[in-house]
Amino acid sequence: MLSNDDNETLCRVGKGTPMGELFRRFWLPALLTSELPVPDSGPRRLRLLGEDLVAFRDSQGRVGIIAAHCPHKLAPLYFGRNEEGGLRCIYHGWKFDVTGQCVEIPNLPASFNVAALKQKAAITGYPTREAGGFVWVYMGPRDREPQMPGFEWTAVPPEQNHVARWLQRTNWAQGMEGEIDSSHISFLHREFDPVSWGNKALVKVTAPIPPGTRDAAPVMTIRETPYGLVYGARRNNDSGDYLWRVTQWFVPMYSMIPNGEYPRSGRAWVPVDDHNVMVFNYTYRADRPFTTEEWSYLEAGPSFPPPKEPVAVELDDGYVIDTWVPLARKSNDYQLDRERQKKVNFSGISTVTDQDRALQENMPSGFGLGPGRIVDRSREMLVPSDAPVITARRILIKMAKDLQKGIEPSQPHDGKLYAPLSMSALAPQAEFDDFLAAWPAGRARVEAGDGTS
Ligand code: FES
Ligand SMILES: [Fe+2]
Known part of the structure; x- marks a missing residue:
């Protein structure tokens, strides 16, 4: 048997929970490599450790696992266009690269400081790897990126x-x-x-x-x-x-x-x-x-x-x-x-x-x-x-x-x-x-x- 406190520690995996933080110290399988077969193929919706994410392979073949929703009006990026090096939200055209960086905001007047807004509009983007038929993701602190498990x-x-x-x-x-x-x-x-x-x-x-x-x-x-x-x-x-x-x-x-x-x-x-x-x-x-x-x-x-x-x-x-x-x-x-x-x-x-x-x-x-x-x-x-x-x-x-x-x-x-x-x-x-x-x-x-x- 396990006390309710220990059971909670064992089972809860959201951000900030003890087990959630422990899992965030490891590379984790996120999806199959074959689910993102070619550059610019359709994105896949994921939830990992309670976080809603979307995975896609960009035009250069790099895999991104980024936040599931666009920061503008919170539209789901899953429905986006995967094109020319990023995932473009189909609501108003904002575009994000595999790191979560906002690379285009096309619905602004010319006078607007686009560079500053793009910086502010960056969304979560986690490091990824491909090995053993899986795409792996690391969701922990950047300065503690681990080794891949040598299975x-x-x-x-x-x-x-x-x-x-x-x-x-x-x-x-x-x-x-x-x-x-x-x-x-x-x-x-x-x-x-x-x-x-x-x-x-x-x-x-x-x-x-x-x-x-x-x-x-x-x-x-x-x-x-x-x-x-x-x-x-x-x-x-x-x-x-x-x-x-x-x-x-x-x-x-x-x-x-x-x-x-x-x-x-x-x-x-x-x-x-x-x-x-x-x-x-x-x-x-x-x-x-x-x-x-x-x-x-x-x-x-x-x-x-x-x-x-x-x-x-x-x-x-x-x-x-x-x-x-x-x-x-x-x-x-x-x-x-x-x-x-x-x-x-x-x-x-x-x-x-x-x-x-x-x-x-x-x-x-x-x-x-x-x-x-x-x-x-x-x-x-x-x-x-x-x-x-x-x-x-x-x-x-x-x-x-x-x-x-x-x-x-x-x-x-x-x-x-x-x-x-x-x-x-x-x-x-x-x-x-x-x-x-x-x-x-x-x-x-x-x-x-x-x-x-
Ligand atoms: S909600 Fe994504 S661009 Fe507006
Ligand atoms: Fe069994």
């Missing part, structure tokens, strides 16, 4: 990294916590016969839940690391060896899902505002490009990402963002099928991530806006298998409170911390340390990212 997937060619994003209608922490909740795999994601489920030839494409996860009471060993935490979940397995699944969580909100080989995958949980989160998924191979068949399978979205559609979504206060929404959603019970629940899998919901979302979007809210938004964590009854969640919360709340005291986080300035890779393997070792020692470069790879796979 392996940010450095592979585009044909080796399948990326996607979709909207989840919960607070960011509610979704992120599912990534480090090893115990739920044995229940929520259980397939009664995983081999006969789906296309056998392609099961490996998305690193499926291995059969050995049926042992519902994993023995957990958890370690705090400079990047966040790593834990090993040890399960009994029919083979006689243990099934080890080693998962990383990187501050503030990245996961690396256990897999012994490529493809590897994980997710970043980027807060839209206090009540919504954008899930950024990466499934990549560092060893070779995906085949056409594998790529089509990932695009069809049978697992991560889920089947989804591109939609302009009206958020709770009426602001609209451009995103994707899974086809299984609250209004259709996440396509729950009770027959499937009896015969095929534990949940009755077909797609792994939809299984998570069905539960996370329907937990009772303690703090307005209805189910799933900010859960009242003072009502929880946590048990030992929740240790990674408890630890991650503690780490984040401490970092956020430290920052309020002027103690800056070190992780944003050390991209190498994000190099470690997850693992999963059958092995005879009963102790986490012995398991890591037996694996080639095991400890180095999962804790510091020095090894190879």
